[in-house]
Amino acid sequence: MAFALLAVLSSFLLSQVAAHGGVTSYTIGGTTFAGWQPYNDPSSQSSIERPYSSYDPILSPTDAKISCNNNGQASAKQLTTSVAAGTAITAHWRHGPVMVYMAKCSGSCTSSNSNSLKWFKIAETGLISGTLGNGKWGTGQVMDTLAYTATVPSSLAPGEYLIRHELLALHQANTPQFYPECAQLTITGSGTKTPSGTYLASFPGAYSMSDPGVNVNIYSADANSITSYKVPGPPVWNGQ
Template structure:
């Protein structure tokens, strides 16, 4: 009885951690798409989002989409016009400190048959330190705490095709122990102007981040970080379609 009860509690705590930083739905052109539910059985789940959990290493093999790189068994994709907005929503988030980033990756065909670890990613949005100091400032993560949502725009010039979109929350509240919460969803982008980002904007996951990166391996409570008023968001520059 005790072991059974302990197993139930452990499962509950893991599910709470897994769901804690996970996107729970997406809104595209007024249509809401359900996200992945890590605390529910995988059997029968259909979503445009891929399965996810929590990552504690900048070089984890699951860094691309927080899974083994593959689509879910009943994977869906959402159609979105280039130039449209997509809003990711969370049901809970408590960490104020850290940046929010949004990436896209062309699947070069069907995303459902693509392994996310082999794709090249480019950043389309980021919100890092907005004001104040690294140790006591206003961050992109603080916006998520307040609104439980983040809206990004698919570049209007982007070439049509199938893409993965990757939302990442990087929590910096624990000294030198970053927590990564990336989730991916599958999109079919229509319209656009046939443009793609240059190689200087493209990165791989894992590979884009390094554990020694001072923006990742950081103690925000000690000088010099605590008194800094600037912060470089990890990863490449944002590509806006130019």
């Protein structure tokens, strides 16, 4: 069963890319939705994407802003769009790669603080082949098009959800750079399942600086002989 959703759903390593960036738009069922513009007047914007103020990275996995790159709240003119479970969604980036999570809101997502939600991962791409120091990473899949497509699990129960897209840049030795952003979706369909247990995580809380997928030096003497990489966070939930 397909489990990927959104071009920004999962943790990707940037071994070559040092630029900053964020999600600029989403393509859902052939319709394009504009993303948030962090340097424009927030009072004049309406978007399905949650507001954030800068393309600059978050440098600590315990930063209070790591859930959605803001204080956890919706914008004053927050939008939500309906998406049928099983729909492919593409997130478009100005720079770099991603990791994908979703979180079910207990009621209205607009009134939900993202820091209080439980998140589950629906897609990830880490080291595909080669070594830590000289390998093919998830970022290579998106650099040509600046997009990464995944699919909402078709078994997911209907309701209001946040979708969280995250870049994890590892191009600076032992100094990870997190680029998380969120959008609001209303999932429709006949699904009945939601993940539980080890599939759920909180932000902050899902990562620590001691995680092997976070505390990485791709320039170390051993990096060119290491052929495995563990993407941080919980395992991917595929809808089962």
